[in-house]
Amino acid sequence: MQVPSTELNTRMARFRDRMDHTCPDWEVAAITEKINLYYFTGTIQDGLLLVPRNSDAVFWVRKSYERSITESQFPDIRPMASYRDAAAVMGPIKKPVYLELDFVSIAQYGRMQKHFSFTGPLGVDTQVAAVRSIKSPYEIALMEKAGKIHRHVLEDLVPDLLTEGIDEVSLASALYAVMVREGHQGIIRFGMFNEMLLGQIGFGTSSISPICVDTPGGISGMYPAVPMAGCRERKLTKDDLVVVDIGCGVEGYQTDKTMTYMFGNAIPDAAIDVHEQCVAVQDKVAALLKPGAIPSEIYTSIMNGLEPEFRKGFMGYGNNTVKFLGHGIGLWIDESPVIAQGFNEPLQERMVFAVEPKKGIKDIGLVGIENTFMVTPGGGRSLTGTHRGLMPVY
Structure with missing residues (x-):
């Protein structure tokens, strides 16, 4: 019952295209809501999907990394204990990050901002909804x-x-x-x-x-x-x-x-x-x-x-x-x-x-x-x- 890799690749490509057309200055989008994570990765796990404009997306999984590897054909899945692990690889984000403002709590935003040091945030909900529609x-x-x-x-x-x-x-x-x-x-x-x-x-x-x-x-x-x-x-x-x-x-x-x-x-x-x-x-x-x-x-x-x-x-x-x-x-x-x-x-x-x-x-x-x-x-x-x-x- 895995979502085919071709399906995941197409979804990500359509999302990037939508972002390019509607948010021409975007640098990074971050996805955490579980159904959106399933849509883009094929698994519902506790994690953070980082989509940089100029490099490949990475799905950082807190729990369960083992299950995500079994369930998902997403090309790059990595374990993390906290956002600190993802930020150490990603580095500071210089522009506002695009987040799901309908779902990210203030506490969760604070933890993300602490480690990634981005400004903003801006909303990505409309772009994701349009792709999923x-x-x-x-x-x-x-x-x-x-x-x-x-x-x-x-x-x-x-x-x-x-x-x-x-x-x-x-x-x-x-x-x-x-x-x-x-x-x-x-x-x-x-x-x-x-x-x-x-x-x-x-x-x-x-x-x-x-x-x-x-x-x-x-x-x-x-x-x-x-x-x-x-x-x-x-x-x-x-x-x-x-x-x-x-x-x-x-x-x-x-x-x-x-x-x-x-x-x-x-x-x-x-x-x-x-x-x-x-x-x-x-x-x-x-x-x-x-x-x-x-x-x-x-x-x-x-x-x-x-x-x-x-x-x-x-x-x-x-x-x-x-x-x-x-x-x-x-x-x-x-x-x-x-x-x-x-x-x-x-x-x-x-x-x-x-x-x-x-x-x-x-x-x-x-x-x-x-x-x-x-x-x-x-x-x-x-x-x-x-x-x-x-x-x-x-």
Whole structure:
């Protein structure tokens, strides 16, 4: 399962090219965030990847050096006890160093600055995100595997897990076991330090409970200390809408998908109509996911085309709404770019987006849909199936 050396070499070359074009005076970039380290080196170890402009990159590993050698085909991996070891070889850095400002703590920055004596720092987060946003055929193949598992479990297997009286936590536990059995890696990852086992699973109005995550849906949670795992007291009853919004990963690469189920009886016709409008929005967005399209223009065009009444509470419930229609996805669930205002760089082929138009309905819950699409010249190609949601389970 090693990331091929050709893949690592290509990623590094693309990163250097991006830095040359956007930061023409750069001298050194330093990478420490674990998923970025995996992207560039093929291993998640505690270390420091130094990328000098005029010499080869070196991955300095604190722990575990032995494992990094076993797992990674990166060409230059060296052990270090602390940053002092890397600095003794690298020498002082005369210009500002480019760091992942979204992830480096002040304490970590202080230790690095102490040994390398650089000024600055400047941010490299945008450059790394831009490189990661365009998936290689190797990455797409892994996301396709994840998407097949995702589709099969949510469309074929979940209905058999829905039994009257089951609580949200028990359903999540049963679903987790099924996902792992089918090939899910057992964890999904987000930017900004967040990890989950699956995602958001809720019955009825649990799916629109306010939460701290920037997402259209919600979840009631067990208690304030664990607000993301579902509620043990919320039992599935007939007439419930069931919302399953989860990720699926294979070798680090993830897809995102939401399926809704009508348990026992259909939800009211008016709610079904809202759901179908959300599905229509997904289809319109997917059709626009072509090379050269501008994410902010897609967002504006779609939102301006919605009826004013439908826009009230769209992409959430009540005042708890989000200002995007989809987000990049890959090694993180929430990658860049985003289909939202402010994202003005043209799309490129093999970018991948989770498109999730949804709307909460009083006394019913969250309707809508989400699938993962790859940008192609013919528009977005779904990696997670084509089911329209609101699957009846009677």
